[in-house]
Structures are given as C-alpha cells and as structure tokens.
Amino acid sequence: MFFLLQLAVGSTLHFEFYVDPAAVDTQTEESESSKTGAEGETTEVTKPTEERASSGEGDDSTKKEEGQQQPPQQRQATEMEDIGAPPSGQTLIHVPNLHRFRESNLEILEQLVRKYRVPRRYHFPLLIRIRLARAFPSLEERRNFVRVNLLAFTILADQAQSDVSLMNSFFLYEPEYISELMELVRSDASMPADFRILSLKALTALLADNTRLQGLISATGSSQHHGELPSMIRKSVATLTGSVEHPVYTLPFIEALFTFLSSLMATQDGIIALNNAGAIASLLPLLNDNDSRHSTVLLKCLNILEFYISASSSAISSSASMSLFRDLGGLDSLVGRWNREIAEIQNQVTAGEPM
Numbered sequence: 001m002f003f004l005l006q007l008a009v010g011s012t013l014h015f016e017f018y019v020d021p022a023a024v025d026t027q028t029e030e031s032e033s034s035k036t037g038a039e040g041e042t043t044e045v046t047k048p049t050e051e052r053a054s055s056g057e058g059d060d061s062t063k064k065e066e067g068q069q070q071p072p073q074q075r076q077a078t079e080m081e082d083i084g085a086p087p088s089g090q091t092l093i094h095v096p097n098l099h100r101f102r103e104s105n106l107e108i109l110e111q112l113v114r115k116y117r118v119p120r121r122y123h124f125p126l127l128i129r130i131r132l133a134r135a136f137p138s139l140e141e142r143r144n145f146v147r148v149n150l151l152a153f154t155i156l157a158d159q160a161q162s163d164v165s166l167m168n169s170f171f172l173y174e175p176e177y178i179s180e181l182m183e184l185v186r187s188d189a190s191m192p193a194d195f196r197i198l199s200l201k202a203l204t205a206l207l208a209d210n211t212r213l214q215g216l217i218s219a220t221g222s223s224q225h226h227g228e229l230p231s232m233i234r235k236s237v238a239t240l241t242g243s244v245e246h247p248v249y250t251l252p253f254i255e256a257l258f259t260f261l262s263s264l265m266a267t268q269d270g271i272i273a274l275n276n277a278g279a280i281a282s283l284l285p286l287l288n289d290n291d292s293r294h295s296t297v298l299l300k301c302l303n304i305l306e307f308y309i310s311a312s313s314s315a316i317s318s319s320a321s322m323s324l325f326r327d328l329g330g331l332d333s334l335v336g337r338w339n340r341e342i343a344e345i346q347n348q349v350t351a352g353e354p355m
Helices: 021-054 061-066 072-083 106-117 119-137 139-158 164-173 177-185 191-207 210-220 228-240 251-263 268-276 281-288 292-309 318-327 330-351
Strands: 014-017 089-096
Touching: 014 119, 089 106, 106 119, 119 139, 139 164, 139 191, 164 210, 177 191, 177 210, 177 228, 191 210, 191 251, 210 268, 228 251, 228 281, 228 292, 251 268, 251 292, 268 281, 268 292, 281 292, 281 330, 292 318, 318 330
Parallel strands: none
Antiparallel strands: 014 089
C-alpha cells in the first residue's frame, strides 16, 4: 500500500465525478420553477407594503419585513444562482501541493464545490480525498488513514449478514482487498504491529459473508500444508511453547490469529480446508502449555478442537477425524490437560485461595 511509504513529496488532489446531462436538465427546470414561484410569492407579500410606504405609513413594519429571512424556495433559488447548475459529463478536479494550503479542509471543500459546481452526493467523497491529500506528506498521518480504513472495513463487514449489497458494492471497486489484507498480515517487523492485528480482525469480520468464504480460504492458503495460515499456526505455536522467538508473533497478534482461525473452523468449508492442511496436529502442543498468559489462546485452541471433533458427516467423516485425533496423541493430551486443570482447582480449594 502506497500509504506506508515515507515520501518527501508534495500532495496532489485528484478527483473525478460524472453528472448525467439528463439529470442536469431536470435540476435546471426545477430550479427555474422554484425561482419563479418564489418571485411570485415575494411580489404578493411586498405589494401591500409598497402601498403603505407611499401613503407614509408603516415605515417600521417595512424595515422589519425587509430584515426577515427569505422564504425557503427563494433561498434555494439564490443558492442555485451562486453555485450554478452542475456541469454535465465528466469533471476533473486537479489541485497540486494541497498540503500547503492554509485553509481548513471544510473551507477548501466549500471553495471547490463552488468553483466546480460539485453535486451534493460527491461532497463527502471529495472531503475524504482532501483529507488524504493533505495528510500524504506525513508518514504517521498516512498510517492513521490505513488504521481508519481497516476499522471502517471491519464495521462494514460486520453488517454483511443484514445487507450483502454493501459488500458487493465495495468489492466491485476493490476486488483485490482481501489479498491486500493478507499482505499486511504476513508483513515483517518493519510494519506497525497493529496493522497486522487490524487486518486479522477485518478478515475475521469478513467470515460473516458466506459468499466470500472460498475467496478467504484461497487467499490465506488454508487448504495447503505450506499455505500462509497453516505456516502462521506452526510459527505461533512454536513461539508460545518457547521453541523459537519471532518478533512478529507477539501475544496480541497470536490471539487475533486464533480468533480468525476459530471463526474459520466454525464453517464446514473451513474444517475441510484446515483438515487437508494438517493444521490440527500443529495445535496439539498447546495443550501442554501451562503459561497463564496464554489462557486466551488456549481457550481458542480448545474451541477449534471442539469444532474439529464434532464436525458433521457432510464435512469430514466423524470416525476418521476421531481416529486421526487419537493417533496424533490428541486424546491423551486433552485428558492430561483436563486432569491438570482439576488438580489445580483442588489445590486452590485446599489452600483456601480464590478460584
């Protein structure tokens, strides 16, 4: 993503919008009719005032009426005269070195709206482009925009179940967004750590959209042993058990990764993919991890194993999954962990410690 590169260059605003010529003609006719109606109403109101003024009466009331606010239709006609009808066809707004402007973002927006007669529906997208262009010379500001982008997408993806059309519209213009999220997830230590975590949260929220599930499995390489997700699982387990140390695999990152993994395992396609990749065997060493700081990851691990064991017959054979789980030593590790947890609780009760 170009937002992440530290550049010592100026910023340029580039914004295009299109106005249907037929819509312009309709708006012009409505504006003229509103203006005509407003002028008619104004004539009816001011005529008695002029008669009273010619007779020398009602000077105070005349001044009062002149100071009154214009009717809504007349105000609308006045605004149309100031801004003018929007231009038909394609319009390009190109402003170099926008970061050198002293005006505020809203003041720049107002100037551009009046100069280029930008329709109201393009005001907010134009404001976003103005903010981005002015923030572009600063690396930290660009990174903040990436964070806002990831959080906004996560909220949008959470609404996918109630309105699928929102996601369809988004991916119509951003077809490679899932791949870009995975690029952030697998980035090295030079990238801010919260980028990877926010990207994983965005991918987790996207699992609510069933139409994107196969795309997610493909982008994450979940069905391949050497895919991105299975490799991350093995590195995470090795980091937690102390086998290796990796600067990228911090505890918050691993927790976000296992949250995504747990949500993926809640789907039948996810169970099939991770079963084919042999990801379950990589999780079993966590059952012997007694570090209390890893309790959240352990809980997610148990949820994943539960989904795997109780997989329906339409996903993988229940008997085959149990046999594989037992052959890998999963059953012995699970029973051993259960016994240790019970023993720990009994010791706390005997010592009178709070549970």
